[in-house]
Amino acid sequence: MSYLETISIEDTANVAKIEPKGRSRFITLSINGERHEITVKPRKMLIEVIRDTVGLTGTKGSCSSGTCGACTVLLSGRPVLSCITLAVECDGKEIRTVEDLAENGKLSALQEAFLDQGAVQCGFCTPGMLMSATALLERHSKPSLAQIKKGLEGNLCRCTGYNAIVDAVLQVSGQGVTPVMK
Amino acid sequence: MILYDFDYERPNTLQEATALLRQTEGKARLLAGGTDLLPNMRVQVLKPTMLISLGAITPRPPQAELDGSIRIDALTRLADLENSEFVRREIPMLAESAHVVGGNQIRQVATLGGNLCQETRCLYLNQEHDYQFTAPCYKRNGDCCYPFPGNKPGTCWSVYMSDTAPALIALSANVDIIGEAGVRTVPAETLFTGNSLEPLWLARTEIISSVVVPPIPTGFGWGYHKSTIRGGLEFAMANIAVALWLENDRKTCAGARIVVGAVSEGPLRALATEKSLVGQVLNADLLWKAADDASNEINPLPHHGFTRNYLNENIRVYLRRTLITAFERAYGMDA
Numbered sequence: 001m002s003y004l005e006t007i008s009i010e011d012t013a014n015v016a017k018i019e020p021k022g023r024s025r026f027i028t029l030s031i032n033g034e035r036h037e038i039t040v041k042p043r044k045m046l047i048e049v050i051r052d053t054v055g056l057t058g059t060k061g062s063c064s065s066g067t068c069g070a071c072t073v074l075l076s077g078r079p080v081l082s083c084i085t086l087a088v089e090c091d092g093k094e095i096r097t098v099e100d101l102a103e104n105g106k107l108s109a110l111q112e113a114f115l116d117q118g119a120v121q122c123g124f125c126t127p128g129m130l131m132s133a134t135a136l137l138e139r140h141s142k143p144s145l146a147q148i149k150k151g152l153e154g155n156l157c158r159c160t161g162y163n164a165i166v167d168a169v170l171q172v173s174g175q176g177v178t179p180v181m182k
Numbered sequence: 183m184i185l186y187d188f189d190y191e192r193p194n195t196l197q198e199a200t201a202l203l204r205q206t207e208g209k210a211r212l213l214a215g216g217t218d219l220l221p222n223m224r225v226q227v228l229k230p231t232m233l234i235s236l237g238a239i240t241p242r243p244p245q246a247e248l249d250g251s252i253r254i255d256a257l258t259r260l261a262d263l264e265n266s267e268f269v270r271r272e273i274p275m276l277a278e279s280a281h282v283v284g285g286n287q288i289r290q291v292a293t294l295g296g297n298l299c300q301e302t303r304c305l306y307l308n309q310e311h312d313y314q315f316t317a318p319c320y321k322r323n324g325d326c327c328y329p330f331p332g333n334k335p336g337t338c339w340s341v342y343m344s345d346t347a348p349a350l351i352a353l354s355a356n357v358d359i360i361g362e363a364g365v366r367t368v369p370a371e372t373l374f375t376g377n378s379l380e381p382l383w384l385a386r387t388e389i390i391s392s393v394v395v396p397p398i399p400t401g402f403g404w405g406y407h408k409s410t411i412r413g414g415l416e417f418a419m420a421n422i423a424v425a426l427w428l429e430n431d432r433k434t435c436a437g438a439r440i441v442v443g444a445v446s447e448g449p450l451r452a453l454a455t456e457k458s459l460v461g462q463v464l465n466a467d468l469l470w471k472a473a474d475d476a477s478n479e480i481n482p483l484p485h486h487g488f489t490r491n492y493l494n495e496n497i498r499v500y501l502r503r504t505l506i507t508a509f510e511r512a513y514g515m516d517a
């Protein structure tokens with residue numbers, strides 16, 4: 001899959017079809033507030049468009065099957081798995097990725113809390129964790145432990161053992177957890 | 183990523199969607215949340231030539247009908263079911279069963295209709311077939327079965343793992359189905375063929391439009407349990423849905439429905455045990471015995487590495503707890 005393939009305009013004259021043509025569609029996405037007009041094959045996943053077409057590589061892909069949460073982005077405010085979401089399904093919608101969290105190069109309070117708690121080790125799960133946690137905090141400003149666990153249940157981490165991540169969410173929501181790393 | 187091309191349509195109504203299904207002679211598939219369909223297309227267990235997206239159609243919110251039943255649009259997302267105050271108050275068992283499906287990101291897009299129409303699963307089926315287990319099994323039009331090599335040709339024992347279906351069956355829910363001849367209504371229970379090759383009695387041109395839960399009887403109690411190893415982002419090893427309702431004396435059983443899912447080609451009911459409970463004055467001993475009887479009545483298929491014995495015991499233990507919970511709720515002890 002290349003950038004060129006994604007943007008190529010298909011031969012639309014040839015409409016009589018027996019075999020599926022997978023004719024490309026023109027879609028508009030708002031990604032982190034920026035408007036993107038692209039032509040994609042129906043089979044393209046949102047993660048392919050975000051990483052390969054738009055070039056935002058903060059979003060990670062791992063299992064490609066919905067089982068790890070690394071590819072989590074916010075679609076109209078909901079945390080979704082970009083590896084099992086067709087890009088054409090997102091036409092006209094607003095997408096936020098991990099790159100949206102920092103402002104003018106300054107990490108968000110949630111990202112700082114992850115650093116404070118040592119909630120990042122290899123970092124591969126982190127963008128997905130951050131997006132799930134962002135969605136959770138937008139719904140509940142002071143989530144309970146049960147809500148945090150349920151909100152992050154779709155994100156696997158092989159390194160941290162999760163406690164540090166849960167603590168980071170408790171810290172940023174002002175629930176009595178203090179930084180351990182600084 | 184999906185490695186083959188398919189066409190994509192996005193109709194504005196379910197009627198347009200059925201027309202498209204007819205035109206494509208069943209080679210198309212509906213795309214609801216896509217959380218079951220797209221992973222299956224990735225591993226090419228399913229290879230529809232067209233996807234008909236239901237994404238442009240907004241589901242109606244759950245609502246009470248004049249007769250007291252509750253209608254839920256099949257396009258309702260599971261997250262909206264589990265978080266709906268109305269559903270949690272009126273049919274908490276359905277909210278609970280939606281709450282335990284997959285992980286949060288899955289439930290944000292997965293729909294109730296898609297949950298009911300999900301493909302069956304087995305350890306060998308739902309993975310890539312290009313470097314191991316390459317020879318297609320019966321379910322993929324081949325001539326072998328990996329976990330059950332002794333199976334007769336055409337006998338597939340992949341299991342149906344919906345978490346909401348057992349709850350809907352315990353609630354005696356009906357489903358409305360839109361097809362060529364208009365709308366038909368059938369009990370959710372009768373959707374299942376018992377054949378994992380084609381698990382649902384649903385024509386390729388039909389669409390489930392809504393689920394209707396009839397009025398809850400007085401003196402009603404429910405219990406729901408999903409057995410898993412991790413407790414999140416995981417399919418069930420077994421799931422159990424129990425409905426019990428009592429006579430006015432709040433002791434005598436007026437009716438019972440005991441449903442076990444994820445261990446067979448479709449959800450199973452312990453009909454004999456249900457019948458044996460009706461008319462009895464319920465107590466803990468009796469419910470424990472009912473759990474033993476029901477677990478003997480249910481004959482689980484070993485699946486995903488769980489043996490039949492293990493599943494039997496798991497179902498027995500959790501049926502005891504679920505039946506007791508249902509009784510306590512019916513009696514009003516949880517209030």
Ligand SMILES: Cc1cc2nc3c(=O)[nH]c(=O)nc-3n(C[C@H](O)[C@H](O)[C@H](O)COP(=O)(O)OP(=O)(O)OC[C@H]3O[C@@H](n4cnc5c(N)ncnc54)[C@H](O)[C@@H]3O)c2cc1C
Nearest residue numbers: 066212214215216217218219284293295296297299345390
């Ligand atoms: C990591 C992971 C974990 C999961 N865990 C669980 C779990 O614990 N429990 C569980 O039950 N499921 C689980 N699933 C499976 C799936 O996510 C759910 O079953 C989900 O509810 C499917 O709904 P959907 O809207 O995404 O369906 P889709 O994937 O969009 O559709 C599934 C099938 O149903 C058909 N269909 C959809 N809507 C209709 C309709 N209205 N009428 C007729 N046919 C229709 C589609 O054509 C397709 O064949 C999991 C999936 C993943 C990837």
Ligand code: SF4
Nearest residue numbers: 304319327338339340
């Ligand atoms: S149980 Fe069914 S799906 Fe699994 S290998 Fe056997 S035939 Fe295939």
Ligand code: FES
Nearest residue numbers: 062063068069083
């Ligand atoms: S890469 Fe999307 S869930 Fe794992």
Ligand code: FES
Nearest residue numbers: 121122157158159
């Ligand atoms: S930090 Fe390595 S997977 Fe989470």
